[in-house]
Structures are given as C-alpha cells and as structure tokens.
Amino acid sequence: MQKTRYAAAAVAAVAAVAALTLSACGGGETPESGSGGEGGGESLRIGIKFDQPGLGYDEGGSYSGFDVDVAKYVAGELGVTEENIEFVEAPSANRENLLSNNQVDMIFATYSITDTRKETVDFAGPYFVAGQDLLVPTDSDIAGPEDLEGKNLCSVTGSTSAQKIKDQYPGVQLVEQPGYAECVTAMGGGQIDAVTTDDIILAGLAAQEANAGKFKVVGNTFSEENYGVGLPKGSDRCEDINAAITKMIDDGAWEEAITRNTEGADYTFNAELNPPTPAPCA
Numbered sequence: 541m542q543k544t545r546y547a548a549a550a551v552a553a554v555a556a557v558a559a560l561t562l563s564a565c566g567g568g569e570t571p572e573s574g575s576g577g578e579g580g581g582e583s584l585r586i587g588i589k590f591d592q593p594g595l596g597y598d599e600g601g602s603y604s605g606f607d608v609d610v611a612k613y614v615a616g617e618l619g620v621t622e623e624n625i626e627f628v629e630a631p632s633a634n635r636e637n638l639l640s641n642n643q644v645d646m647i648f649a650t651y652s653i654t655d656t657r658k659e660t661v662d663f664a665g666p667y668f669v670a671g672q673d674l675l676v677p678t679d680s681d682i683a684g685p686e687d688l689e690g691k692n693l694c695s696v697t698g699s700t701s702a703q704k705i706k707d708q709y710p711g712v713q714l715v716e717q718p719g720y721a722e723c724v725t726a727m728g729g730g731q732i733d734a735v736t737t738d739d740i741i742l743a744g745l746a747a748q749e750a751n752a753g754k755f756k757v758v759g760n761t762f763s764e765e766n767y768g769v770g771l772p773k774g775s776d777r778c779e780d781i782n783a784a785i786t787k788m789i790d791d792g793a794w795e796e797a798i799t800r801n802t803e804g805a806d807y808t809f810n811a812e813l814n815p816p817t818p819a820p821c822a
Contacts, residue, residue, distance in 0.1 A: 587630030594744025617784035633698030647770035671761025743807035
C-alpha cells in the first residue's frame with residue numbers, strides 16, 4: 541500500500557513538472573484563427589471594403605453589403621460566430637500586403653481572381669462573377685469604353701479595372717483615386733466624365749441616396765471578374781470555404797443576400813454566370 545502511494549506521488553510530480561515546462565514554452569495554448577492559426581477558428585480577421593455600398597460598407601462600426609453577408613455565412617460554417625469576426629479595411633492596393641503580412645486571415649473585398657495575384661496569394665471561390673462597366677452622369681452620351689477616347693475616367697489604384705484601362709484603352713485620361721467614393725465626388729463636380737469598375741459596385745454607388753437620379757450604369761460590360769476569397773499563400777482553408785459557398789448557394793441564402801443588397805439599384809446580376817461554381821483548390 542505504501543509503495544502504491546509513493547508511485548502515485550511520483551507520477552503527480554512528473555505531471556506537474558511537465559505542465560510547468562509546457563506553460564513556460566507556450567505549448568499549452570491553442571492558437572486562435574485571429575492570430576493567424578489555421579485551426580479551429582475561435583476568431584477571424586476578415587478584410588472587406590469600407591466604402592462600397594451594397595458590398596462592403598462601414599456605417600459607424602456596423603458593416604453591411606453582399607461581401608459582408610458572404611463572409612459572415614462562411615465564417616459561421618467555419619465555426620466562428622459573428623461577434624468573433626473582426627472586420628479590417630482592405631483597400632484594393634493593400635490586399636496582398638494584408639495577407640502576406642498576416643494582418644488578416646481572409647479577404648472578401650470584390651477581389652478578382654487573376655493569375656498574377658495567384659503568385660502571391662491563394663483564392664477560394666469564386667462566389668460571384670461581375671463585369672466591368674461604366675458609371676456616367678444621367679445626361680451623358682457615353683455608351684461604352686470606345687467612347688472614352690480623350691476623356692477623363694476615374695478608377696481605384698490597384699484595381700483590375702484601372703489596369704484593364706491602361707492595357708486596352710491607352711487614349712483614355714485615367715485618374716486614379718484611393719476609393720470609388722472619391723471618383724463619384726469628382727464626377728459630381730464635373731472633373732471627370734466617367735467612373736469604371738465592376739457593375740455591381742457601380743450599381744451600389746448609383747443607388748445611394750445622395751446620388752439618386754444623378755448617375756446611371758451604362759450596362760455594357762466588357763470583362764468577367766471572378767470574386768474570390770483571398771487567403772495567405774499555403775492556407776489550408778480553401779476546401780472548407782468552397783464547401784460553405786456551395787452550401788450558401790444551394791440553400792438560397794446567396795440569392796437572398798444579393799437581392800437584399802442591390803435593392804433600389806437598377807441592376808440585375810448576369811444569370812448566365814451566376815451563381816458560380818467554386819473552382820477546385822490548387
């Protein structure tokens with residue numbers, strides 16, 4: 541009996557030393573997703589736009605838009621409750637840096653999937669297919685990019701929309717701004733003739749109360765933009781995110797979200813391309 545008590549005491553002492561060692565090394569803690577871990581997902585830092593009504597919009601710390609709704613749905617499928625999501629502003633020019641510097645875990649910010657971007661980040665999705673278009677004053681006769689020769693066109697620094705204009709329409713006077721709200725303000729003041737980005741973004745801008753009746757979406761798309769979920773290179777979340785997007789589409793939540801967030805805008809998504817089927821993860 542005495543021998544048994546000694547053995548039990550020895551085992552307890554060894555366990556206590558092991559626990560102290562693990563605590564000192566940090567080995568007893570499980571990293572949260574918000575700290576960059578790929579594990580169980582107690583929290584998530586998600587990059588979104590803060591200045592795109594209908595997609596990603598910051599209303600004094602309350603976030604709304606289609607991108608936000610998709611992000612919340614996906615997070616829920618990953619086991620993260622809404623109160624444990626930290627939304628981080630992700631301007632177009634900063635998205636790759638936010639991912640590579642571990643400042644966010646994923647990005648839902650009208651982030652078009654391109655081969656160039658795939659060199660530095662991974663993508664899940666797409667969860668939506670948009671098309672580049674033009675926003676112009678209601679009395680404008682601009683009907684498409686072929687009418688922009690010699691005119692002032694505004695887009696956002698770092699966007700695929702700006703790059704496409706540079707590559708394909710060199711005669712256009714491109715003005716780059718940090719956000720589309722600045723572009724619309726400049727057009728309202730007569731400094732530019734048109735704003736270009738994806739049709740769903742333009743529809744959200746035109747539908748704002750302050751812009752009602754002032755601008756129109758031309759309705760002549762000249763690209764296909766596959767909106768993906770930006771992930772750090774080497775992330776293991778792609779398959780789970782694709783499964784969440786597919787579920788959102790199948791259960792009707794996807795269409796409910798896009799209808800709710802474009803209500804009041806003169807816009808209908810391209811039903812030939814939407815809803816999309818997420819691409820296989822690399």
